[in-house]
Amino acid sequence: MFVRPDNWNEMSPLERRSARLDAWQNAPVQFVNPEAEAAYKVRIERLRKIYDMEPHDRPIADPFMGASEYIVRRKGVQGTDLVYNHEKLREPLLEFHREFQPDVAVGVLPYPGRSWDLLDFKLYLWGGQKLPDNLVIQAVEGEYMMPDEYADFIADPTAFWLKQYLPRAYGALAPLAMLPDFPKISESVDTIDLLLPFGMPPFQEMLHKMMEAGNELMKTLGIVGQTGAMIAAEGFPAMGLNIVKTPFDYLGDTLRGTKGILMDMYRRPNELLAACEAYVPVLIKSIVGSCDRSGAPTAFYVLHKGADAFMSQAQFEKFYWPTWKQVMMALYEEGIISYLFIEGSYNKRLENLAQMPDKSLVCHFDQTDMGPVKEILSDKFIITGNVPASLMSAGTTDEVRAYCDNLVELFEDAPAYILAHGCYFENTTDDKLRAFMDAVKK
Amino acid sequence: MSQELIDAITEMREEDVVAITNQLLDEGVAPTDILMACKQAMDVIGKRFEEGDAFIPELILAGEMMTSVTDILKPRMAEESTSDKLGKIVIGTVQGDIHDIAKDIVAFMLDLNGFDVTDLGVDVPPEKFVETVQDTGATIVGLSGFLTLAFDPMKDTVAAFKAAGLDDVKIMIGGGQIDENIRQYTGANAYGRDAMAAVDLAKSWV
Numbered sequence: 013m014f015v016r017p018d019n020w021n022e023m024s025p026l027e028r029r030s031a032r033l034d035a036w037q038n039a040p041v042q043f044v045n046p047e048a049e050a051a052y053k054v055r056i057e058r059l060r061k062i063y064d065m066e067p068h069d070r071p072i073a074d075p076f077m078g079a080s081e082y083i084v085r086r087k088g089v090q091g092t093d094l095v096y097n098h099e100k101l102r103e104p105l106l107e108f109h110r111e112f113q114p115d116v117a118v119g120v121l122p123y124p125g126r127s128w129d130l131l132d133f134k135l136y137l138w139g140g141q142k143l144p145d146n147l148v149i150q151a152v153e154g155e156y157m158m159p160d161e162y163a164d165f166i167a168d169p170t171a172f173w174l175k176q177y178l179p180r181a182y183g184a185l186a187p188l189a190m191l192p193d194f195p196k197i198s199e200s201v202d203t204i205d206l207l208l209p210f211g212m213p214p215f216q217e218m219l220h221k222m223m224e225a226g227n228e229l230m231k232t233l234g235i236v237g238q239t240g241a242m243i244a245a246e247g248f249p250a251m252g253l254n255i256v257k258t259p260f261d262y263l264g265d266t267l268r269g270t271k272g273i274l275m276d277m278y279r280r281p282n283e284l285l286a287a288c289e290a291y292v293p294v295l296i297k298s299i300v301g302s303c304d305r306s307g308a309p310t311a312f313y314v315l316h317k318g319a320d321a322f323m324s325q326a327q328f329e330k331f332y333w334p335t336w337k338q339v340m341m342a343l344y345e346e347g348i349i350s351y352l353f354i355e356g357s358y359n360k361r362l363e364n365l366a367q368m369p370d371k372s373l374v375c376h377f378d379q380t381d382m383g384p385v386k387e388i389l390s391d392k393f394i395i396t397g398n399v400p401a402s403l404m405s406a407g408t409t410d411e412v413r414a415y416c417d418n419l420v421e422l423f424e425d426a427p428a429y430i431l432a433h434g435c436y437f438e439n440t441t442d443d444k445l446r447a448f449m450d451a452v453k454k
Numbered sequence: 455m456s457q458e459l460i461d462a463i464t465e466m467r468e469e470d471v472v473a474i475t476n477q478l479l480d481e482g483v484a485p486t487d488i489l490m491a492c493k494q495a496m497d498v499i500g501k502r503f504e505e506g507d508a509f510i511p512e513l514i515l516a517g518e519m520m521t522s523v524t525d526i527l528k529p530r531m532a533e534e535s536t537s538d539k540l541g542k543i544v545i546g547t548v549q550g551d552i553h554d555i556a557k558d559i560v561a562f563m564l565d566l567n568g569f570d571v572t573d574l575g576v577d578v579p580p581e582k583f584v585e586t587v588q589d590t591g592a593t594i595v596g597l598s599g600f601l602t603l604a605f606d607p608m609k610d611t612v613a614a615f616k617a618a619g620l621d622d623v624k625i626m627i628g629g630g631q632i633d634e635n636i637r638q639y640t641g642a643n644a645y646g647r648d649a650m651a652a653v654d655l656a657k658s659w660v
C-alpha cells in the first residue's frame with residue numbers, strides 16, 4: 013500500500029518516483045537473522061542505485077524472466093504444480109535462493125487453477141486440466157469482441173468488459189450479462205433495476221461460485237505471500253509487479269485476436285483508433301490504483317503486437333504508439349516507472365522509446381540488437397534482457413558465459429544495467445545458470 | 455483492366471478487388487488471366503515484404519484477397535497444374551505449438567516463389583510430417599515453432615525422417631527463439647531467420 017505524502021501536489025514526477033521507491037525500499041521485513049538483514053540491505057541498496065541510475069559497485073543479474081520455471085522444475089516440480097499445488101513451490105524456491113544467492117528475489121508466477129476450474133475460464137488451457145502435467149498454461153486466442161461491437165466498447169469500455177467480455181471469458185460468469193447499466197440508476201424505482209439480477213437464481217448461483225473461487229484464491233495467495241515473506245526474510249528483496257499491456261495489445265491479444273486486430277487496421281481503422289483512445293483514461297486510473305494498492309513502483313508491460321515484425325513504422329506510429337505513450341506519460345507524472353518487456357525485436361522503435369523522459373522506463377529486450385540499444389537508450393533508461401532462451405536451453409556453459417560477458421562488457425559504462433534473459437525457458441542446467449549469474453560479479 | 459485489379463490488390467482495397475474480379479469475368483476475361491494478374495500483384499507485395507515495406511497485416515490481407523478471388527474463379531476453372539513448380543515442400547508448426555502467423559507467412563512466400571507447398575497447420579506430430587512427405591514426394595520440409603517446448607518435437611521430427619529412411623529430405627527450421635544452437639540440437643539441415651531465408655534455403659536445395 014502506497015500512501016501519498018501531504019505535499020504530493022507540489023512534487024515533481026521524479027520526486028514522486030523517489031517517494032514510491034522509498035516506500036518500497038523501506039517496507040518492513042522480519043529477517044531470520046542479522047546476516048540476512050545485512051545482505052538484504054546491500055542488495056536492495058544496489059538495486060535502488062540501479063533504479064536511480066546512480067553509481068554502484070556492480071551490475072546485477074536477475075534470473076526471473078528466464079529461469080523462474082527452471083528453478084522449481086530442477087527439483088521435480090511439474091507444470092501442473094504451478095497451477096494447483098502452490099505449497100510444492102516453497103522448498104524448491106527457498107533452496108534455490110540459499111544455493112544461488114541471487115541479487116534479487118526470484119518468484120514463480122502462481123496460477124489459480126482451482127478458481128479457474130470453478131469459473132470455467134476459457135482463455136487458457138493448463139497442466140492438469142486439458143494439458144499434460146508437465147505443462148503450465150497456454151493461451152488460446154479467440155474473438156471475444158466481434159467487429160460490430162467496437163461501438164459498444166468505445167461507448168463504455170468498463171461496461172463492455174463487465175457485461176460482454178467477462179461472460180464470454182468465464183463460462184460461470186455468463187449471468188453478468190444481466191447486470192443493469194449502472195450510470196442510469198438514479199431515481200427511487202431504479203433500485204428495482206439495480207437489484208433485479210441479484211434476486212434471480214442463475215445470478216445467485218454465479219455469486220456463490222465467485223465466492224467459492226475467491227476462497228480458493230485466498231488460499232493460493234496465502235501460500236504465495238508466505239513464501240515471498242520467507243524469501244525476503246532470508247535476505248532477498250523483491251520488486252512487486254503489476255502486469256499491464258498497451259491499449260492496442262489489450263484489444264489485440266484479448267478481444268480481437270492477432271489476425272483480427274491486424275485486419276482491423278485496414279478494415280476499420282477509425283474504430284480501432286477510437287477504441288485505443290477510449291482505453292487511455294481507464295488504463296491510467298487502473299494502473300495507478302494497482303500500484304498504490306500493491307506498493308509496487310513499476311507497471312510491467314508485456315509487449316506484443318508493436319514489434320518490428322508485426323507492423324510498419326508508420327502503422328506503429330499511427331495505431332500503437334500514441335495511446336501507449338499517453339498512458340506511460342501519465343504514469344511518469346504519477347511517479348510510476350514503466351517496465352517494458354519487449355518480446356520479439358524493437359530495432360526500429362528505439363527512437364520512439366527515446367522520446368520518453370529520463371528514468372521513466374526500464375527496457376527489457378528479447379531479440380533487439382543491443383549495440384544500438386546501448387547507443388540510443390542506455391543514458392536515459394535502465395537496460396536489461398537479451399540472453400537467449402535457445403542458448404540457455406541448448407548451448408554450452410562456455411557459450412553462455414561468453415554471451416553474458418559480452419553483454420556485461422557492452423554495458424560496462426552504462427549508468428544502470430541488469431543482466432537478464434530475453435525469454436523464459438523450461439530446461440537448462442545449474443552450471444549454465446551459475447555462469448549467467450556470475451557474469452556480473454567479475 | 456487487369457491493371458486495375460493489380461492496383462486494387464497492392465493498394466489493399468479489399469472490396470474493390472471482389473468487384474473488379476466480377477466485372478472482369480462479366481467482360482469475358484479468362485479466369486487464368488485474372489489469376490495471372492493476382493500473381494503479379496502478389497509478387498509486388500512479396501517484394502515489399504522482402505524489402506521491409508510490407509508486414510504481417512499486408513500479407514494476411516493479401517492472402518484473404520487471394521482466397522476471395524479464387525473462391526470466385528474456382529467453379530470456372532480446371533485443376534491448376536503443378537508441373538511448373540520449382541519443388542514440393544511440406545510445412546507445419548510442430549507438435550504442442552499453435553503459433554501459425556509466422557508459418558503462414560513462410561508458406562505464402564514459398565508459394566509465391568514457385569514452390570508447391572503443403573501446409574499441415576499447427577500442432578503437427580512427427581508421423582504426420584513423415585506420412586505427408588511419403589504421400590506427396592516432397593523433398594523439403596519446413597518446421598516452425600515458437601515455444602522452447604517446440605525444440606524437442608522438432609528434434610523428434612528430424613529423427614522420425616531418419617528413422618523412416620528419408621535421409622535425403624532437407625529440413626529447415628525457424629520461428630521466435632530458434633537459432634543456430636537449436637539447429638544443432640535438433641539436427642535439422644538449416645535454420646532460417648525469416649521467410650526470405652526460407653525461400654533462399656528452399657531454392658538452394660532444388
Ligand code: B12
Binds near residue numbers: 600
Ligand atoms: C502472437 C503470439 C501468440 C499468439 C499466437 C497467434 C497465432 N495464431 O500464431 C497466441 C496468443 C495464441 C500465443 C499463445 C502462446 N504463446 Co505466444 N507469442 C506470440 C508472440 C507475441 C508473437 C509470435 C509471432 O507470431 N510473431 C510474428 C512473426 C511473423 O515474427 P517472426 O518471428 O519475425 O517471423 C519470422 C521467423 O520466425 C521465421 N520463421 C517462422 N517459422 C519458420 C519456419 C521456417 C522453416 C523458417 C525457415 C523460418 C521461419 O519467418 C517468419 C516470417 O519472416 C511471441 C513473442 C514474440 N514476439 O516472438 C509470443 C511467444 C512465442 N509466446 C509464448 C508463449 C509462452 C505462449 C503461450 C504458452 C502463452 C502463454 N503463456 O499463455 C501460448 C502457447 C500456445 C501454444 N501451444 O503454442 C512465448 C514463448 C516462450 C517460450 N519459452 O516458449 C513467447 C516468446 C512470448 C514470451 N516472451 O513469453 N502466442
